[in-house]
Amino acid sequence: MDMHSAFGFRLSLRQRYLLLLVAVGLVIYHFSRSRPELRRMPRVEGLRADSSHFTLEGKPLRILGGSIHYFRVPRPYWEDRLLKLKACGLNTLTTYVPWNLHEPERGVFNFEDELDLEAYLHLAARLGLWVILRPGPYICAEWDLGGLPSWLLRDPNMKLRTTYPGYTQAVNSFFDKLLKKVVPHQYSKGGPIIAFQVENEYGSYAKDEAFMSFMKEALLSRGITELLLTSDGERGVVRGGVKGVLKTLNFQKLNVSNVRYLEEIQPQKPKMVMEYWTGWFDLWGELHHVYSAEEMTRVVKEILELDMSINLYMFHGGTNFGFMNGALAVKLPAPKPMVTSYDYDAPLSEAGDYTPKYHLLRNLFSLYHTQPLPELPALQERKAYQPLVIQQHMSxxxxxxxxxxxxxxxxxxxxxxxxxxxxxxxxxxxxxxxxxxxxxxxxxxxxxxxxxxxxxxxxxxxxxxxxxxxxxxxxxxxxxxxxxxxxxxxxxxxxxxxxxxxxxxxxxxxxxxxxxxxxxxxxxxSMKPGFVNRLEKSGPWVSVRPSFPSFFKAKLHVSTVPKDTFIKLPTWGKGVVFINGRNLGRYWSIGPQQTLYLPATWLHSGNNQVIVFEEQETDGKIQFSSIPDYGMPVDAQ
CATH class of the missing domain: 2.60.120.260 (Galactose-binding domain-like)
Incomplete structure (x- = not known):
């Protein structure tokens, strides 16, 4: 049967062509309904910085951004945290990329499960958020070695963050793999990424004049076409810049003279605070840093009144799970390691709770929207499980x-x-x-x-x-x-x-x-998951008085759907907690942090394996709390 007899009348060539287009369109529509990624259409004009305002598709855009690092948040909670970001009135998500997690061994890459960056970008796009990607390779972030993999240090002559061949070769190899995954998610290709950061705060380092040009070319040569920017503290904004790349500022206290200086060295360009520090990090043996919600909101309001774009660092801090915390460099007597929590006194807490900062910011940002903000997503339930008593240990x-x-x-x-x-x-x-x-x-x-x-x-x-x-x-x-x-x-x-x-x-x-x-x-x-699982299944586990250091084993029974909780170890000294083979992080009685966040997604109904490595002392009791204890507060200012 041909097209003539099928319709009972004769169709012209033009009519046949139009009918074919309709049929193809219906097929595309059908598949796009089930596969959202097929709905992507190339855009005409991405983010531009050609005047005093950002433009997107030629229309003015003020970036209202917030930092949430996918590698500090359990993957099942990504959507919850991003929905809360959007409900606060933010339109842009920013995240670093941790090289040391993605390439744990030279030439061995991991972009799966908690490290599935493409899934994170897909999620941002689905929720209607733009993305500014900060791929490093150096990220700082209070993260071990600033995100650089430790195997770089096997070279006794290594010079990190320079054009030393041993470093640039490793960066090129990583970017070959990383950017191949990232390029399809650019705005020009229908994705959410509107800008990329070139390295990170190089003005505070600046040991090699050729390095930033190398980093810029490393992005451009691999197909990055979106807007490029640099991010620096007030004193490093010039030294950390590179020709043809937009400069942005990082700070907590607003100094208008620094903003004017940025206007002078970068006239007729958009002004942006790439990192407005909403709180601060904590160090073992010190106090818990907090930053007044009212003071923070006042500064954010001033930034917006100066017609600047802003990114909140952090909007949601999350957790330095495992051994991934960094350390603060001080000359004497020693570096000071960061604690496990990266709550940061941010607008959204470590466990995803709304804080007074969140509500104040939501009220402020609502003034910059013509439509009402989305309803607030529900909070995760929490539970203080019954205490556990350790009955077995292994030296x-x-x-x-x-x-x-x-x-x-x-x-x-x-x-x-x-x-x-x-x-x-x-x-x-x-x-x-x-x-x-x-x-x-x-x-x-x-x-x-x-x-x-x-x-x-x-x-x-x-x-x-x-x-x-x-x-x-x-x-x-x-x-x-x-x-x-x-x-x-x-x-x-x-x-x-x-x-x-x-x-x-x-x-x-x-x-x-x-x-x-x-x-x-x-x-x-190194206490990787494989070792911890072998430990749990092997002997000799004994119940006599322990010697130290030792591993201690217990079972946490969850009778219903698991809930978020916090582990509290008031009678323990120093060590590490493992839940079902996962490294929850370090604890240390010197504080300030006194609880470890345990997300429900790392638990399951029934018995859960709890192993604690303790260095020197314990009475063997593990407690749980529904609220965190980050220690005695001190003003971050």
Whole structure:
């Protein structure tokens, strides 16, 4: 049957052509209903900075942005957090990209599950949010080594954030993989990304005049066509810039003279605060930083009245799960590691709660919308589960058979240069160094412990070596005894000019009575999920009085649908908590943080595996709370 007989009349060529177009259109519509990504259509004109205002499709656009890092939020909660961002009146999502998670070993990439960046971009697009992507490769972010992978430090001559060939080659390899995934999500191709940041706060570093040009070309040569911008503190805005790229500012306190200076060096360009700091981060051993909601809102209002675009850093901080916290670089006496929580005193709390800052900002941003803002999404339920009592433990020494084969070396070897992880070295966790001694006396670290070592003689605790304490008295004895140093990487510095010097473990010789110690057996204790699961299923777990350090095991029974909660360990000293094989993060009795956020999505109905690695003390009780405890507050200003 031909088209003539099918319709009972004769169709002209023009009519046939029109009928075919209608049929094709119906097919496309059918598939686009079930596959939203097919609805993408190329746009004509993306974000432009050709006048004093941003324009998108030739129409004025004020960027009202907020930072939420996908890698700090459990994936099932991404949509909840982004909906709350949109309901606050924001139109743009910003996020960093953590190189050290996406390429944990050289040439081995991970963009799955919690690290599925493309899924995050798809979600932003579906929710009607624009995206400013900050791909680094250096991100700072209070994140270990500022997001750079530790295997870079295997090169003894490495010069990070410069055009040193060993660094640029690694960046090129990573960007080849990353940007291939990102390019299709650009605005010009129907995606949500309207701008890209070139590196990050280079004005505070600026060791290589050619570096920012290299970074700009690294983006352009791989198909990035959207607006490029740089982001710097007030003093680095010029040194961190690069020709043809829009400069933006980072600050917490508004200094109008800095805004005027930006106008002078960048006339007839949009003004933007890329990072308006809504709070601040916390350090172990200090107080919990807070920033007045009223003061924050007042400054945001002033920024908007200056006709500037803004991005709130952070809008929702999330959590430094695992060993991923960074450290603050201070000259003396030592770097100070960040805590596990990255609540940041942000408008949306670590667990996704609305704060007074959120409600004040929502009221303010509503004035910049012609339509009512979306209704507030419901909050996640929380529960304080019944306390657990630990009944079994396994000493560190009894767990060593579950780790990788130990490495023998005449001299100490730093973590990054250990022959583990396919010769990429050890990135995070603890490293155990053991050697034989035949006398007591004075043990001198020569300041080669990075960052903190528990010292044992024949498994008996002697003391702690760190940046402050570099000598210990060892008990006398002429027989052969085993000296053990359990060294923790507490977090690499994420900002400043000491990035090249962030190797961990024992980074040089140690001495006993002025004699250099030799012949070490080195155990890598990175405590990855595979090790934790082997630990849970293996023996010997015992119930007698524990020695330290030890792993402690318990079961959390969830009888109904799991709820968010906070773990509280008031009688424990220092260590790490694992839930169903996942590393929840570090705890430390010195505070300020006293609870660890446990998202419901990491639990399941029935029995949940809880393992705690404790260094020195506990009565074995694990408590739960429905509210966090971040310690005594202090004004971030």
């Amino acid at each position: 560190l020494w009894d767990s060593l058979h579950l780790t990788d084969k130990p490495f023998k070396s005449e001299r100490p070897v730093n973590m990054e240069n250990l022959p583990v992880n396919n010769n990429n070295g050890q990135s995070y966790g603890y490293t155990l160094y053991e050697t034989i001694i035949t006398s007591g006396g004075t043990l001198d670290s020569r300041n080669n412990v990075r960052d903190r070592a528990l010292v044992f003689v024949d498994k008996h605790f002697v003391g702690v070596l760190d940046y402050k304490t570099q000598e210990l008295a060892l008990p006398e004895g002429k027989e052969k005894r085993t000296l053990s140093l359990l060294v923790e990487n507490s977090g690499r510095v994420n900002f400043g000019d000491t990035l090249d010097d962030q190797r961990k473990g024992l980074v040089g010789d140690i001495e006993l009575n002025k004699q250099v110690l030799r012949d070490f057996i080195i155990h890598s204790l």
